[in-house]
Amino acid sequence: MFSWYREVSRTERRTFWACFGGWALDALDVQMFSLVIPAIIAEWGISKTDAGLVSAVTLIASAMGGWICGAAADRYGRVRVLQITVIWFSLFTLLSAFSQNFPQFIVLKALQGFGFGGEWAAGAVLMAETIRNQHRGKAMGAVQSAWAVGWAAAVLLYTVVFSTMSPQLGWRFMFALGILPGLLVIYVRRNVPEPLRESTVRAIQEDRPSIRKIPLLSIFAPDVLRMTLIGGLLGVGAHGGYAALTTWLPTFLKTERHLSVLGTGGYLAVIIFAFFCGCLAASQLLDRIGRRGTILFFAVCCVITVLVYIFLPLSNAAMLVLGFPLGFFAAGIPASMGALFNELYPQGTRGTGVGFCYNFGRVVSAGFPVMVGHLAAKHSLGFAIGVDAAFAYAIVVISVLLLPETSGRVLTEETAA
Missing domain, CATH: 1.20.1250.20 (MFS general substrate transporter like domains)
Structure with missing residues (x-):
């Protein structure tokens, strides 16, 4: 099943693990919210409808992030945008831990969602353009499995934290750990090269002015x-x-x-x-x-x-x-x-x-x-x-x-x- 991994280059492997790690850490942060909903409802006295609104707003923000950051990746490069979105996502997850009220929390979660959607778009294109053609499907499918890894980690973390801390402190501590994906940027900067040649992008843009003027509408x-x-x-x-x-x-x-x-x-x-x-x-x-x-x-x-x-x-x-x-x-x-x-x-x-x-x-x-x-x-x-x-x-x-x-x-x- 994993014989393809031995056939790819060092660059391909490093890119794979960078994207795998990013997706797993994203899943960790995203799944944490579903686990701590009862604690947040109890602390601020919000309704279940309000809690559902957080998910809806985050979802819409992540969609906008995917579209906008995908366009940015076409213009400024996959690796650069990936790093920015990982830092963005991590920062606003951390800041969510210090929310003083529900309005602050929902704004910070929306900003977190924007980075989450952008990270997936930039990372998916980076993977696709780095992994060789005959192994692209195997690598990209395997990277998606990182979501289950992050999901499981969130459940384990929730179990440990809420068995040792009060719910009021526990949910904030879990969100504070959201800064962890930011450490992935260090690895990306050192080990993951940009797969797309800038000259190629410029040539395409010169042939199609609509891309140069309004990247979001190029599709x-x-x-x-x-x-x-x-x-x-x-x-x-x-x-x-x-x-x-x-x-x-x-x-x-x-x-x-x-x-x-x-x-x-x-x-x-x-x-x-x-x-x-x-x-x-x-x-x-x-x-x-x-x-x-x-x-x-x-x-x-x-x-x-x-x-x-x-x-x-x-x-x-x-x-x-x-x-x-x-x-x-x-x-x-x-x-x-x-x-x-x-x-x-x-x-x-x-x-x-x-x-x-x-x-x-x-x-x-x-x-x-x-x-x-x-x-x-x-x-x-x-x-x-x-x-x-x-x-x-x-x-x-x-x-x-x-x-x-x-x-x-x-x-x-x-x-x-």
Whole structure:
């Protein structure tokens, strides 16, 4: 599974670990919020709606960060923007620990989200242009598995901190640790070179004045407009299906199926481990059966798994077992999108395109949980989740069928050192 790692150069390996570390530390910071929500609600006396507003604002800010910082990466370089976004993200996570009231906290979380979205866009393009063509899918899928590593670290950290500190102090201490990703910049500055030649970027910009004048709008130029529209639609389906499941499935299992397993650490451990394995599986399939085949496989399996969850009578034991395929298949699509989106765009617009397609889907996906709630008012919650998730993953299937197969596409004129 990891034989490809021995074939790549030192530069490729260092870039891989820089992006892996950044994504894991980002996941650590992001997942911390979901764990400390009860402590924040108790300290400031806010409602659950207010707490949900924090997530929504952070999501929108991260989408804007991905689009804007992706354009900046096209203009100023992948490595430079990656360093800036990591420092930005770390700084505002740290400052969140010193919030004196809820308005301050939500502003700081929005700024944190902006850096988070920007970091993914710059890092994804950096990885795609550094790793050689035949191993790009494996490397980028494996990097996505770092999210599970950071998620698990957040759970462990939460367990240790909240068993030794009061909730009022514990949540602030956890956010203060958000400065840790900033240390990654030291490694990046010393070990990760810029993969894109500035002369190439300038040549592209001279040929296409719209890129030079309005970088954010370059992805709507006639030659790439179709890729942008379909890529954005793919992002909507992928994120929409995931949002519908993760938002409402716990409520469904507790209220309609009366299962208690979801509140156990064992179930969470299964889901995290399954997500990790799903990313690694996708990394292997991407270079074996192609980008389209991999995404189609995981999308169809997601629909089947959701239907099993909702329409078959399951015990607590069965739910624990089936938690693995749920996490496994849910991981495969986001693990595949980085490679596909990068290969859809030319160098001068790649960062902008990747940042837009991935993050546009994240914003629009916020509407899918709302649709579940609306449909559940007239039908059962299980029916609503099944219809909503099936609709989202149908969008994925249609979108990917409209896109070309991009496996092995050359992204840069330079070869790895």
